[in-house]
Amino acid sequence: MTRISDTQTPEAAITRFVARFDPAGIPAQVLAEGRRSLVNIFATAFTGCDEAPIAAMRKTGLAFSSSETCTLIGRPERCDAPTAAALNTAAANIFDFDDTHEATIIHPAAAVFAPLFAHAQVAQVSGRDLLAAFVLGCEVECRMGNAMSPYHYAHGWHITSTCGIFGAAMAMGRLLGLDETGLLHALSCAAAQSSGLVETLGTGAKSVSMGGAARNGYLSALLAQNGCDGPALPLTGPRGYLKVYADAMKPECLTDGLGTEWEFGKNTYKPYPVGVVLNPVIEAVLDLRETDGLRLEQVARITLTGHPLLQQRTNRPDVTTGRETQVSAQHAIAIALLTGRAGLDEFSDPAAARTLKTGRPTVDFIDDDSRAVDSVGFMIRTKDSRDLTRDIDHAAGSRAKPLPDDRLEAKLIAAATRAGFPGDTRALMDALWQVDSAKDAGAIIALAGA
Numbered sequence: 001m002t003r004i005s006d007t008q009t010p011e012a013a014i015t016r017f018v019a020r021f022d023p024a025g026i027p028a029q030v031l032a033e034g035r036r037s038l039v040n041i042f043a044t045a046f047t048g049c050d051e052a053p054i055a056a057m058r059k060t061g062l063a064f065s066s067s068e069t070c071t072l073i074g075r076p077e078r079c080d081a082p083t084a085a086a087l088n089t090a091a092a093n094i095f096d097f098d099d100t101h102e103a104t105i106i107h108p109a110a111a112v113f114a115p116l117f118a119h120a121q122v123a124q125v126s127g128r129d130l131l132a133a134f135v136l137g138c139e140v141e142c143r144m145g146n147a148m149s150p151y152h153y154a155h156g157w158h159i160t161s162t163c164g165i166f167g168a169a170m171a172m173g174r175l176l177g178l179d180e181t182g183l184l185h186a187l188s189c190a191a192a193q194s195s196g197l198v199e200t201l202g203t204g205a206k207s208v209s210m211g212g213a214a215r216n217g218y219l220s221a222l223l224a225q226n227g228c229d230g231p232a233l234p235l236t237g238p239r240g241y242l243k244v245y246a247d248a249m250k251p252e253c254l255t256d257g258l259g260t261e262w263e264f265g266k267n268t269y270k271p272y273p274v275g276v277v278l279n280p281v282i283e284a285v286l287d288l289r290e291t292d293g294l295r296l297e298q299v300a301r302i303t304l305t306g307h308p309l310l311q312q313r314t315n316r317p318d319v320t321t322g323r324e325t326q327v328s329a330q331h332a333i334a335i336a337l338l339t340g341r342a343g344l345d346e347f348s349d350p351a352a353a354r355t356l357k358t359g360r361p362t363v364d365f366i367d368d369d370s371r372a373v374d375s376v377g378f379m380i381r382t383k384d385s386r387d388l389t390r391d392i393d394h395a396a397g398s399r400a401k402p403l404p405d406d407r408l409e410a411k412l413i414a415a416a417t418r419a420g421f422p423g424d425t426r427a428l429m430d431a432l433w434q435v436d437s438a439k440d441a442g443a444i445i446a447l448a449g450a
Contacts, residue, residue: 010236010254014140015183017258018170023132030265031436034135036408037099038432040269041109042073042448043412044098046419047273047344048091049074053204057211058087070121071449074419078449081118085168085218086211088114093160093210095344096326097273101266102373102399104145104159105276105309108138108267110210111164112171115218119175120442127438129175135264137171142263146253148246153198154312157245161196161209168217176225188230189220191241201313202324269408271397272342275327277310277373280395284378285336288388296337296358298382303364304329305377311365320356322348330360344418374398422450 048054049072058072061083068077070084073091092098093110101108116130116137144163145152153159169190173183193216196209235241235254242249272282281304288294304310316328325331325347334355335346345351368377374397378390394400403411409429416425428447431438438444 009233010251011184011187011233012180013255013258014143014170015180015187018136018140018174018183019178019180021136021259023128025259026132026135027262027265030135030262031131033265033267034131034138035433035435036269036405037109037138037267038113038131038134038435039405039408039412039429040099041092041113042428042432043408043415044095044110045073045088045092045448046412046415046421047097048094049419051091051094053207054087054091054094056204057090057207061087070118071445073445073448074416074421074450076450081115081122082215082218084118084121085115086215088118089164089214090207090211094207094323095273095347096275097270097344100268100270100276101142101145101263102268102276103263103266104142104149104163105153105373106142106145106163107160108141108164108167108264109134110160111213111217112137112141112167114214115168115172116175117441117445119172119218120440121445122442125175125441127435127441127444130441131436133171133174136174137167137169138264138267139262140170141167142266143254143258146263147242147250151247152245154309155247156198158196158198158200158206158209161206161213162194162245164210164213165190165194165217165220168214169220172218172221173224176221178221178224182224184232184234185224185228185230186220188234189223189228190217191234192230193220194241194245201327202319202321266399268399269397269403269411271403271407273326273344273347274332274342275313277307278314278327278329278332279397280306280374280376280392281310281314281329281378282332282336282342283395284376284390284392285333286340286342287390288378288380289337289340292388294337294380294382294388296334296361298384299337299361299380300383301362301364301381302333303366303379303381305366305368305371305379306375307371307373308367308369309373310376311367315363315365317360317363320352322350322352325352325355329365330363331355333363334358334360343414372398374400420450421448423447
């Protein structure tokens with residue numbers, strides 16, 4: 001069996017970090033971000049718990065479930081831990097309303113939180129241990145994304161799925177108490193299963209890859225615990241993960257400042273259920289509607305100047321489903337001008353039908369590499385030849401303008417209400433805010449079951 005304790009590879013640094021890092025060394029701000037992320041991800045799990053693709057995954061998975069031990073957020077059914085990990089992750093990410101690591105566009109929490117809470121219902125786990133594992137797993141996940149960006153996502157890999165499996169494997173390995181060698185093998189098992197395609201965005205298949213990232217990350221740690229081995233350099237070897245999945249790997253992103261500079265501490269939370277690059281677009285539209293009285297019927301043409309991802313991901317004028325509208329600039333602009341809102345109902349199948357019938361604006365995109373993903377230059381030419389402009393430097397919900405805790409609570413309350421949740425939402429939120437003082441973390445997710 002490969003031993004790496006005394007080597008200096010990136011794999012050795014990562015596994016040593018996950019195995020040995022003292023939770024007392026995690027900065028208070030990073031732990032606070034962990035709690036905020038958990039409140040946010042439970043909110044988004046409620047939003048997606050009864051969507052059609054999740055129902056299909058649930059029907060498929062429950063037929064093979066080996067027990068009824070674990071909670072499905074917002075649902076009455078119970079199932080085994082790997083199935084719960086997959087279903088809760090898929091529900092939490094289906095609307096892309098979950099957290100965002102801006103440098104990579106990874107949604108860090110989804111694939112990591114669900115395996116941890118599922119396992120906490122089959123084995124006694126303290127909230128302190130769960131929170132530490134969650135933070136460490138998300139940190140590795142974000143660093144994996146940094147090591148492959150921007151090529152990996154731009155080339156078509158769904159980075160939240162592909163990197164999420166590593167976060168899940170490392171978080172679960174930490175919770176299981178794996179040593180460096182065991183964590184190395186868990187990395188190998190995760191690398192062998194990493195998958196997910198941008199082409200699936202807006203469809204149920206994207207949720208399948210997200211569920212797979214959580215379930216297979218969980219199983220990667222269990223496989224390693226039970227003796228399944230892997231190569232010494234699953235990430236940086238000649239045909240290792242980074243060489244295969246990136247054009248020019250940056251292994252230093254895995255290790256530089258590890259344990260002192262926290263990528264997960266840069267996490268952000270969305271005010272709208274859309275791709276993160278649309279947040280500043282919606283903010284500009286709502287302001288123009290409120291301040292200038294702009295209405296859709298007045299619009300002749302729109303020009304958006306933004307990060308290249310804005311055009312790559314959201315230039316979708318003819319989408320027909322609610323899921324697809326989450327990544328359509330044309331729909332987002334039209335529905336915000338029509339309703340003055342940008343909530344879940346504005347990115348539904350009826351909303352898609354409405355903007356198709358009413359007409360979506362013509363949008364020109366100008367790519368600007370100097371723009372951050374949370375910014376946009378917005379210009380509207382009206383039918384009476386006026387030019388209305390807005391320049392959003394940093395949208396609400398970005399690192400520069402983070403959502404406050406009460407907005408995260410409001411997000412959870414609204415999501416639970418929309419899902420018809422019969423339980424005590426206040427008790428659930430209080431338990432999440434105080435997760436690191438819980439003796440039994442499994443009891444927290446039990447509060448979220450219908």
